[in-house]
Amino acid sequence: MDTDEFRRHGHEIVDWLADYFRDIESRAIVPAVAPGELRRALPIAAPVSGESFDVILQDFRDQIVPGITHWGHPGWFAYFRSNASPPSVLAEFLTAGLGAQCMSWATSPAATELEQVVMHWYRQLLGLPEAFTGVIQDTASTASLMAFLTARERLGEDAARMTAYWSGEAHSSIPKAARLAGIASERCRIIPVDADFAMRPEALAAAMSDDVARGLVPGMVVATVGTTSSTACDPLRALGSAAHAHGAWYHIDAAWGGSAAILPELRPLFDGVELADSFVTNPHKWMMTNFDCTAYFVRDVEALQRTFSVTPEYLRTRHDADVVNYRDWGIPLGRRFRALKLWFVLRSYGVAGLQAMIRSHIAFGQELAGWVDATPEWERLAPAPLALVCLRHVPTALAGDEPALAAHNAALLERVNASGQVFLTHTMLQGKYAIRVAIGAWRTERRNVQAVWALLRESASR
Amino acid sequence: MDTDEFRRHGHEIVDWLADYFRDIESRAIVPAVAPGELRRALPIAAPVSGESFDVILQDFRDQIVPGITHWGHPGWFAYFRSNASPPSVLAEFLTAGLGAQCMSWATSPAATELEQVVMHWYRQLLGLPEAFTGVIQDTASTASLMAFLTARERLGEDAARMTAYWSGEAHSSIPKAARLAGIASERCRIIPVDADFAMRPEALAAAMSDDVARGLVPGMVVATVGTTSSTACDPLRALGSAAHAHGAWYHIDAAWGGSAAILPELRPLFDGVELADSFVTNPHKWMMTNFDCTAYFVRDVEALQRTFSVTPEYLRTRHDADVVNYRDWGIPLGRRFRALKLWFVLRSYGVAGLQAMIRSHIAFGQELAGWVDATPEWERLAPAPLALVCLRHVPTALAGDEPALAAHNAALLERVNASGQVFLTHTMLQGKYAIRVAIGAWRTERRNVQAVWALLRESASR
Numbered sequence: 002m003d004t005d006e007f008r009r010h011g012h013e014i015v016d017w018l019a020d021y022f023r024d025i026e027s028r029a030i031v032p033a034v035a036p037g038e039l040r041r042a043l044p045i046a047a048p049v050s051g052e053s054f055d056v057i058l059q060d061f062r063d064q065i066v067p068g069i070t071h072w073g074h075p076g077w078f079a080y081f082r083s084n085a086s087p088p089s090v091l092a093e094f095l096t097a098g099l100g101a102q103c104m105s106w107a108t109s110p111a112a113t114e115l116e117q118v119v120m121h122w123y124r125q126l127l128g129l130p131e132a133f134t135g136v137i138q139d140t141a142s143t144a145s146l147m148a149f150l151t152a153r154e155r156l157g158e159d160a161a162r163m164t165a166y167w168s169g170e171a172h173s174s175i176p177k178a179a180r181l182a183g184i185a186s187e188r189c190r191i192i193p194v195d196a197d198f199a200m201r202p203e204a205l206a207a208a209m210s211d212d213v214a215r216g217l218v219p220g221m222v223v224a225t226v227g228t229t230s231s232t233a234c235d236p237l238r239a240l241g242s243a244a245h246a247h248g249a250w251y252h253i254d255a256a257w258g259g260s261a262a263i264l265p266e267l268r269p270l271f272d273g274v275e276l277a278d279s280f281v282t283n284p285h286k287w288m289m290t291n292f293d294c295t296a297y298f299v300r301d302v303e304a305l306q307r308t309f310s311v312t313p314e315y316l317r318t319r320h321d322a323d324v325v326n327y328r329d330w331g332i333p334l335g336r337r338f339r340a341l342k343l344w345f346v347l348r349s350y351g352v353a354g355l356q357a358m359i360r361s362h363i364a365f366g367q368e369l370a371g372w373v374d375a376t377p378e379w380e381r382l383a384p385a386p387l388a389l390v391c392l393r394h395v396p397t398a399l400a401g402d403e404p405a406l407a408a409h410n411a412a413l414l415e416r417v418n419a420s421g422q423v424f425l426t427h428t429m430l431q432g433k434y435a436i437r438v439a440i441g442a443w444r445t446e447r448r449n450v451q452a453v454w455a456l457l458r459e460s461a462s463r
Numbered sequence: 464m465d466t467d468e469f470r471r472h473g474h475e476i477v478d479w480l481a482d483y484f485r486d487i488e489s490r491a492i493v494p495a496v497a498p499g500e501l502r503r504a505l506p507i508a509a510p511v512s513g514e515s516f517d518v519i520l521q522d523f524r525d526q527i528v529p530g531i532t533h534w535g536h537p538g539w540f541a542y543f544r545s546n547a548s549p550p551s552v553l554a555e556f557l558t559a560g561l562g563a564q565c566m567s568w569a570t571s572p573a574a575t576e577l578e579q580v581v582m583h584w585y586r587q588l589l590g591l592p593e594a595f596t597g598v599i600q601d602t603a604s605t606a607s608l609m610a611f612l613t614a615r616e617r618l619g620e621d622a623a624r625m626t627a628y629w630s631g632e633a634h635s636s637i638p639k640a641a642r643l644a645g646i647a648s649e650r651c652r653i654i655p656v657d658a659d660f661a662m663r664p665e666a667l668a669a670a671m672s673d674d675v676a677r678g679l680v681p682g683m684v685v686a687t688v689g690t691t692s693s694t695a696c697d698p699l700r701a702l703g704s705a706a707h708a709h710g711a712w713y714h715i716d717a718a719w720g721g722s723a724a725i726l727p728e729l730r731p732l733f734d735g736v737e738l739a740d741s742f743v744t745n746p747h748k749w750m751m752t753n754f755d756c757t758a759y760f761v762r763d764v765e766a767l768q769r770t771f772s773v774t775p776e777y778l779r780t781r782h783d784a785d786v787v788n789y790r791d792w793g794i795p796l797g798r799r800f801r802a803l804k805l806w807f808v809l810r811s812y813g814v815a816g817l818q819a820m821i822r823s824h825i826a827f828g829q830e831l832a833g834w835v836d837a838t839p840e841w842e843r844l845a846p847a848p849l850a851l852v853c854l855r856h857v858p859t860a861l862a863g864d865e866p867a868l869a870a871h872n873a874a875l876l877e878r879v880n881a882s883g884q885v886f887l888t889h890t891m892l893q894g895k896y897a898i899r900v901a902i903g904a905w906r907t908e909r910r911n912v913q914a915v916w917a918l919l920r921e922s923a924s925r
Contacts, residue, residue: 002548002549002550002811003549004481004484004485004549005481006549007477007480007481007484007549007552007553008477008478008481010549010553011477011480011481011553011556012474012477014477014553014556014557015469015470015473015474015476015477016470018469018473018556018557018560019466019467019469019470019473021560021561022466022469022560023466031569032572032573034572034573036568036572036782036785036786037576037785038572038576039572039573039576039577039580040576040579040580043576043577043580045583046584046587047584047585047587047588047809047810047813047814048809048810048813048814049813049814049815050813050815050816051810051811051812051813051815051816052810052811052813054550054811057550057806057807057810057811061557061803064573065573065577065803066561066573067573068571068572068573068574068576069561069563069571069572069573069574070563070564070569070570070571070572071561071563072561072562072563072564072570072571073561073562080564080570080777083562083564083797084562085559085560085561085562086464087464087465087466087468087469087472088464088516088519089559090469090556090559090560090562091469091472091473091476093555093556093559094473094476094480094552094555094556094559095476095480095523097547097551097552097555097556097753098480098483098484098547098552099483099528099531099533099534099535099547100534100535100545100546100547100552100753100754101531101532101533101534102532102534102542102545102754106498107493107532108532108534108542109530109531109532109534110494110496110498110500110501110530110531110532111494111496111501111526111527111528111529111530111531112530112531114499114500114501114502114505114530115501115505115527117502118501118502118505121507122508122509123509125508125509126509139601139795139797140795140796140797141796142794142795142796142797143794143795146794150643153645160645161623172775173773173774173775173778173796174773174796176773177771177773177794180770180773181612181770181771181794182645183615183622183644183645229775229777230776230777285797291559291562292562292564292797292799293795293797293799308642308643309639309643311635311636311638311639311642312635313634313635313691314692314889314890314891315542315691315692315888315889315890315899316635319877320498323498323499324498332604332605332608332639332643332794333601333602333604333605333755334602334603334604334635334636335545335601335602335604335747335754335755337754337755341523341527344519345519347509347510348509348510348513348514348519349464349513349514349516349519350513351509351510351511351512351513351514352509352510352511353511353512353513354512354513426777427776427777428776428777429776437777
């Protein structure tokens with residue numbers, strides 16, 4: 002593909018994407034495809050000769066797009082949304098076009114320095130103390146694994162006796178990180194939660210004391226702001242005090258909830274955040290930045306570098322003493338220029354614009370919670386401190402019959418999703434099947450929230 | 464940014480990138496910026512109000528681009544090149560625009576199935592046995608870490624006595640992976656290499672036998688096809704036999720060199736590849752696909768899944784029994800739709816087009832090696848089986864004085880890079896400072912190789 006062809010097809014793709022964004026609501030969010038359908042339709046080997054890009058783009062439209070789940074749809078209430086705002090998409094395009102490697106300062110000075118700048122901006126935005134330094138990673142899963150690895154390395158010989166603590170509401174990436182860091186499951190403790198699904202500090206303290214008494218070494222405590230099931234917020238200050246009393250690393254997983262820290266009125270949820278040794282939040286979730294873009298903050302940069310730095314001769318540059326080389330700040334050597342999209346987003350929307358977006362989602366969530374609370378036969382299964390509402394339908398005839406309620410609500414969820422207009426997922430809360438309505442798509446308006454509530458009630462009455 | 468603005472700015476960026484590609488040779492590859500220059504020029508906090516995208520794009524052009532190292536320049540001979548071909552850049556743009564999460568089949572069916580298809584195509588292209596299954600990761604660093612973690616998990620209780628083996632020429636990501644996997648440095652063995660920088664199988668076998676005699680458990684052997692310093696190729700069959708004789712996992716790091724496997728005439732370098740338990744190669748290096756795109760192949764998919772699978776309720780879908788959920792095939796939960804760019808690349812160029820590109824680079828490399836060998840006062844420091852030539856200038860007056868030769872060649876390298884027309888990096892080979900000329904940029908033509916050789920000789924005569 003020469004430059005002229007790139008120009009022609011590039012313009013074609015811009016128009017296709019703009020039309021896609023404009024008309025996205027006319028698409029069913031979840032595609033009506035069966036497992037194996039696309040695989041069977043495609044050739045079993047790569048072509049010998051190059052094909053025309055017109056044909057390839059046509060196949061993209063005809064074969065790939067009909068099998069895509071449309072994450073950009075304003076009726077998206079599933080999981081936590083990953084937001085691909087237009088400025089971030091354009092930045093990703095530039096990043097791909099430049100193709101710069103951001104492993105060392107010398108391999109792309111502007112990329113490294115822009116990452117330092119936007120991580121500094123982002124730290125301020127979240128109200129994190131000056132003692133924290135940020136670095137961009139791909140996902141919160143990776144960042145949490147990094148926290149575990151750093152905590153483990155810090156312990157040296159004691160690592161073989163290291164214990165770790167989190168609640169049963171912590172994200173699955175936490176037990177996964179512990180396993181990958183080599184912390185045997187018999188040294189991992191699931192701390193009980195209270196009625197609001199938040200970790201109980203006194204239970205944490207007791208578990209750590211027990212372990213110390215048995216000759217073990219508390220090495221890691223993970224708290225969550227905004228759990229995946231119900232956006233429960235663990236009490237950061239009390240947990241952090243307990244962690245530090247036993248010398249454990251204190252990691253805060255605010256993958257989704259962290260974005261709420263840009264609202265002054267929600268800062269109380271982050272009270273005690275300054276006790277953290279590491280803090281992770283995903284701009285690619287609730288902050289308009291397309292996946293992947295995770296902000297990982299640490300207090301002790303040297304501990305991070307001791308864990309992740311390996312410098313062979315062929316990577317040395319004459320600037321090493323004066324610059325940041327981000328290859329020493331994570332697992333992969335190669336790194337994309339991800340700071341660019343966060344810079345585009347922060348400047349395009351401004352702090353006030355981002356606050357307004359988050360505020361509107363929270364207001365929608367509160368309104369929906371109110372509707373659920375006020376409606377007979379509907380039940381809210383958890384507090385809704387942010388923009389996620391966990392609910393279920395409880396027909397009088399099924400009240401108290403948990404298996405029947407689970408089946409009833411699972412069927413209800415399937416019917417609602419089959420409309421193609423909205424997409425919801427589920428979870429389990431204290432043994433109860435809960436439908437999650439997670440508001441957080443930047444295109445979502447009040448009418449979309451009204452629509453999902455109407456669809457739920459309508460489907461329940463069928 | 465609304466849809467119309469996205470359209471307008473998108474077209475603007477397409478034209479900017481097309482011009483950038485067209486005129487890239489007029490830019491100095493390495494920017495003339497000092498550490499801290501950009502940081503000091505940018506505001507210290509994010510703006511409160513959103514800014515016009517015209518201003519942001521102008522700042523991108525005026526502030527960021529002048530600090531970028533131009534990885535797309537045809538005079539690029541540094542490190543190993545990461546190639547961002549036009550079709551892959553367009554695919555990345557579409558991937559960003561769709562914003563689909565590829566963690567589960569259900570979260571984007573076409574993305575999962577296209578990944579299965581292109582990994583199947585790619586396996587065939589490389590001549591890997593049918594027993595191998597591929598999955599896309601971000602980098603070879605991550606994939607090699609995954610290999611270590613899988614090997615460690617497979618050992619169960621014996622993991623605490625696990626030993627690992629690689630040569631001193633292995634990539635830095637290998638000792639890093641071992642460290643992150645918790646394999647203490649006293650259980651890692653650096654196996655000697657022969658005069659061609661390839662690992663010595665008899666030394667490997669002896670080291671493993673010694674360890675077994677000491678009650679340790681050989682758990683991992685890493686071989687390399689195309690080492691970073693000199694593209695040495697370890698003898699895969701002999702090393703694999705030794706690894707399997709002791710029950711060790713056998714990982715092959717072909718991050719750059721793996722692309723050579725698409726040439727039938729170079730398959731002998733891969734003799735014994737079928738003994739591998741895991742094999743990694745980067746389409747984002749020498750196969751026209753923009754970073755990041757690593758192809759990780761394993762023989763035992765179940766061992767992979769046992770290591771990386773954690774499925775909480777909120778991630779369960781009704782298709783789980785019938786489909787591949789790639790979240791269970793790696794560290795991160797979230798995943799971009801990276802298969803799309805590999806599909807665009809394989810179809811745009813076709814197997815024959817990709818083979819022609821690799822062949823031309825190897826021919827350039829052989830020709831340069833010949834020029835070096837035929838020129839007095841120039842020395843080649845390693846075999847050049849692929850497209851990397853390691854060389855140095857040895858003025859008669861300095862012959863035998865290693866520190867003086869290192870200083871002389873380092874200065875020579877700086878002068879050549881200062882031209883802005885080419886970019887080279889260095890390494891150390893058996894204590895000798897070597898200038899690396901790594902050919903592998905898709906825009907590189909014979910005239911660029913002639914130019915780098917002319918610049919080197921000219922600079923040496925100054």
